Amino acid sequence: MSPAASSAGLLTSFDPASLFHASTLAWLLGGYTTYTFLYRVILYPRFFSPMRNVPGPSLGNPLLGNYVTIVHSEVGIPMREWAKKHGPIMRMMGLFGKERIIVLSPEALQQITVRDWLEYPRPQFMRDVLGLVAGYGLLTLTGDEHKQLRKSMNPAFSIQNLTLQTEMYYEPIETLIHVLKERLKAAPDGKQVFPMYEWMGKVTLDIICETAFGYKTDCLHDPHNELAVAFEKLLDLQSGPNIAKLAAIMSMPGAATLANSEWMYHRRHILGKLPVFSNLEPLLDSMHRIRKISADMLREKTADLSVSPDDMSTKKDIMSLLVRSRKAELEAGASLKDTMSDKAMVDQVLTFLAAGHETTASGLSWTLWLLANDLESQRKLREEVTPIYEANPRPDYRTLKSLNWLDCVINESLRLLPPVPITLRIAEKDDYIDGVLVPKGTIVNIPIRVINTYKPVWGEDAEEFHPERWLNLPKGYNSAFSQFTFIAGPHGCIGKTMAVSEMKAVLFAIIANFEFTPGYAGQVAHPAAAITMKPEDNMPLTVRAIQKN
Numbered sequence: 309m310s311p312a313a314s315s316a317g318l319l320t321s322f323d324p325a326s327l328f329h330a331s332t333l334a335w336l337l338g339g340y341t342t343y344t345f346l347y348r349v350i351l352y353p354r355f356f357s358p359m360r361n362v363p364g365p366s367l368g369n370p371l372l373g374n375y376v377t378i379v380h381s382e383v384g385i386p387m388r389e390w391a392k393k394h395g396p397i398m399r400m401m402g403l404f405g406k407e408r409i410i411v412l413s414p415e416a417l418q419q420i421t422v423r424d425w426l427e428y429p430r431p432q433f434m435r436d437v438l439g440l441v442a443g444y445g446l447l448t449l450t451g452d453e454h455k456q457l458r459k460s461m462n463p464a465f466s467i468q469n470l471t472l473q474t475e476m477y478y479e480p481i482e483t484l485i486h487v488l489k490e491r492l493k494a495a496p497d498g499k500q501v502f503p504m505y506e507w508m509g510k511v512t513l514d515i516i517c518e519t520a521f522g523y524k525t526d527c528l529h530d531p532h533n534e535l536a537v538a539f540e541k542l543l544d545l546q547s548g549p550n551i552a553k554l555a556a557i558m559s560m561p562g563a564a565t566l567a568n569s570e571w572m573y574h575r576r577h578i579l580g581k582l583p584v585f586s587n588l589e590p591l592l593d594s595m596h597r598i599r600k601i602s603a604d605m606l607r608e609k610t611a612d613l614s615v616s617p618d619d620m621s622t623k624k625d626i627m628s629l630l631v632r633s634r635k636a637e638l639e640a641g642a643s644l645k646d647t648m649s650d651k652a653m654v655d656q657v658l659t660f661l662a663a664g665h666e667t668t669a670s671g672l673s674w675t676l677w678l679l680a681n682d683l684e685s686q687r688k689l690r691e692e693v694t695p696i697y698e699a700n701p702r703p704d705y706r707t708l709k710s711l712n713w714l715d716c717v718i719n720e721s722l723r724l725l726p727p728v729p730i731t732l733r734i735a736e737k738d739d740y741i742d743g744v745l746v747p748k749g750t751i752v753n754i755p756i757r758v759i760n761t762y763k764p765v766w767g768e769d770a771e772e773f774h775p776e777r778w779l780n781l782p783k784g785y786n787s788a789f790s791q792f793t794f795i796a797g798p799h800g801c802i803g804k805t806m807a808v809s810e811m812k813a814v815l816f817a818i819i820a821n822f823e824f825t826p827g828y829a830g831q832v833a834h835p836a837a838a839i840t841m842k843p844e845d846n847m848p849l850t851v852r853a854i855q856k857n
């Protein structure tokens with residue numbers, strides 16, 4: 309038979325119904341799935357992606373991409389090494405062949421976080437995780453809703469309000485000093501090793517609860533305070549693997565809605581019995597307790613007639629400010645539905661508690677670590693703060709701001725060991741970044757720790773602690789984009805000025821009272837990252853009280 313006859317025979321004998329035989333369908337489906345998978349994971353990133361020629365690390369494991377390296381290294385370090393080799397824009401591989409872009413240049417950071425911020429929101433899975441652990445507010449909203457909310461929050465973070473709030477920091481700070489001194493009295497040689505991250509966590513929780521809603525946790529004295537216990541439980545859950553697991557769960561359709569429902573809360577014990585979901589039980593439980601306490605505080609404030617619209621003298625906390633501004637809007641004729649609801653108010657306060665507590669505690673702990681390893685910088689700081697402390701142990705916002713070496717130390721610590729080491733955005737359109745065509749849907753990595761220590765900007769000693777560099781900044785320094793600890797633009801940290809002045813108040817007082825040295829010989833730092841970068845070992849440091857002459 310000729311080939312033509314044979315193919316004609318094949319064609320005439322072809323029965324379309326045979327396609328619907330189960331085995332044929334299975335073969336077709338299997339073939340299609342295998343091809344699609346191979347195309348996405350192997351072929352597309354190597355031969356077809358518009359980003360295929362962007363420099364970066366080798367593509368890594370076909371399924372896990374560069375995650376194997378990232379998961380087994382200290383946060384930010386692999387990206388820092390890649391940046392040294394490949395420069396300010398790189399491609400890396402995420403899971404299952406998903407490409408990501410890593411950006412460092414001021415131009416790219418300006419485009420993503422400032423100019424085109426509406427087209428580069430936080431990815432949905434990130435917002436879902438943040439919503440679950442930090443409430444639905446500034447961290448989860450985008451677009452016009454975010455703009456409106458941010459505008460109504462700005463007064464709480466104005467210099468005028470921060471100036472009034474500074475006084476509220478000192479009661480917890482003085483309690484911390486008192487508690488540590490009492491323990492040191494009983495210590496042999498007058499020195500003792502304290503887990504400083506734990507103590508910084510207590511003092512910053514007391515401060516944030518007081519400034520966010522006028523609630524006294526006093527967890528420095530009472531570790532069993534209900535709010536402190538709930539927070540501690542929540543923070544214990546925040547390890548890298550747990551957050552990755554949570555992000556995977558939140559990517560499942562409907563998971564975020566379900567996890568936030570009362571229905572699920574009342575059945576949370578079921579989750580506790582399922583291996584993958586077991587961490588959700590304590591998480592839902594803690595969030596429920598924190599929400600309940602916040603809602604009770606709100607009810608009290610709304611009923612409290614002394615929270616009048618123009619009364620700035622009595623209640624300076626953020627929740628009172630929101631209640632006052634709602635009252636003012638209602639008195640000016642706004643209808644209740646146009647003002648912020650009770651639930652939204654509770655969510656805002658939760659966001660501030662979560663975003664402002666652990667970040668500041670980590671920032672303070674890293675600063676103490678760096679000072680414990682640079683005794684000359686610590687001595688200079690003590691020399692600067694002691695005369696001011698002796699004249700007035702509760703300096704105001706302006707005085708704290710005027711202390712130059714304190715400013716250098718905090719800027720340098722936040723540069724070198726930023727409490728939020730990395731953040732993500734997603735491109736919502738095909739776009740060019742630094743001349744590279746980035747397809748819609750690409751996750752953009754903003755590697756804060758790498759940006760802050762990039763040698764072409766900061767010089768060869770970029771990875772070392774030198775507070776004096778802030779007195780003579782390098783030529784390539786860009787005030788908005790070279791130290792990116794609080795990022796920039798409409799989603800930049802609203803609490804930046806508050807965090808810095810709180811860190812200054814705490815450091816001012818404890819450096820005047822104590823000397824810090826490493827906890828043991830050969831100690832090295834152990835930064836672990838979940839959402840924030842915190843010391844995995846709670847940062848043990850040797851503390852000795854300063855003897856007054």
Ligand code: HEM
Nearest residue numbers: 446660663664667668671727728731794799801802803807
């Ligand atoms: C050293 C301490 C702090 C650091 C390093 C820090 C860092 C950051 C960073 C990097 C972001 C941007 C995250 C992203 O876009 O993915 C952010 C956002 C935010 N931070 Fe902070 N933060 C600190 C303290 C605070 C404090 C004290 C508060 C409030 C009391 C606060 C409230 C917020 C809020 C509400 C956002 C979301 C802003 C928005 O999207 O509009 N932070 N912070």
